[in-house]
Amino acid sequence: MTQASFRRFDESRREEWALIDSHFRAYQADASRRVLVHLERLRGDHHGYPVDRYEHCLQTATRALRAGANEEMVVCALLHDIGDDLSPANHAEIAAGILEPFIDPLNTWMIRHHELFQGYHYRHFFGLDPHARDAYRDHPAFERTVRFCDEWDQTSFDKDYDTLPLDAFVPMVERVLARTPFDGLPELVD
Structure with missing residues (x-):
């Protein structure tokens, strides 16, 4: 069987769900590649800023890395604006939604609120x-969000900054x- 045959969930069988689950897990394992492809879509998108959105994300991650941030925070810095391509008005929510399954809830909150804090x-x-x-x-993520915005995000529009290339961050994103x-993820049960 290569594809389920049900028309409704209440017609489905266990072996169909086992097949779907195996496809889902393989697709999930490829998440980093798809996210990085999407990040590349920010190239050339300036919106009037001094650097494009791609360069801004790389600069933010470079600053976080050079400041000694842990790997998860560096990945958050790299991907914090990834939602700009789809919906600039709620880009932070999109970025938080993409990363939420993989990161600390306080970092999810930080990404979700960075636009307000940046303001x-x-x-x-x-x-x-x-x-x-x-x-x-009084929120437990307040100080980290202030630091993220004040030290890394809002300072990352410098055309002359010595920004690291994406390749420096790919292994971190993959991990x-x-x-x-x-x-x-729960296993399929009998």
Whole structure:
């Protein structure tokens, strides 16, 4: 059998789910390649910024790595804006959703909220409160999100920065996205 034959789940059989599960696990194992292909789509996408979104992501990851961040944080820095290609208005939510199964929940929160926290540096130009992030001051991920935005993300628009190439980060992405999602996929049971 190479494909399930049910038309509805309530018509399915165990062997069909075993087949689907094996395909799902193989597809899941290829997540890092697909994510990196998507990251490449940010090349040439400037939106008026001094560097394109791809370069910005590489710079953010380079700064995090050089600051001694752990591998997971470096991967978060690299992929934090990956949702820009699909939906700039909620790009942070998309990036958080992609990484959530593989990373610490506090890092997921950081990515999900980085846009608001980043606003500390520019919201006033739009007549908005730059201190809006302070509403989360008591959240356990507040300080890491401030550091991420203030030290790495908002500083990564420098055309002259000595940015590392993507190849420097590929092994890290592969290791992080090779983790078992949400600390374990259940096995098919009898």
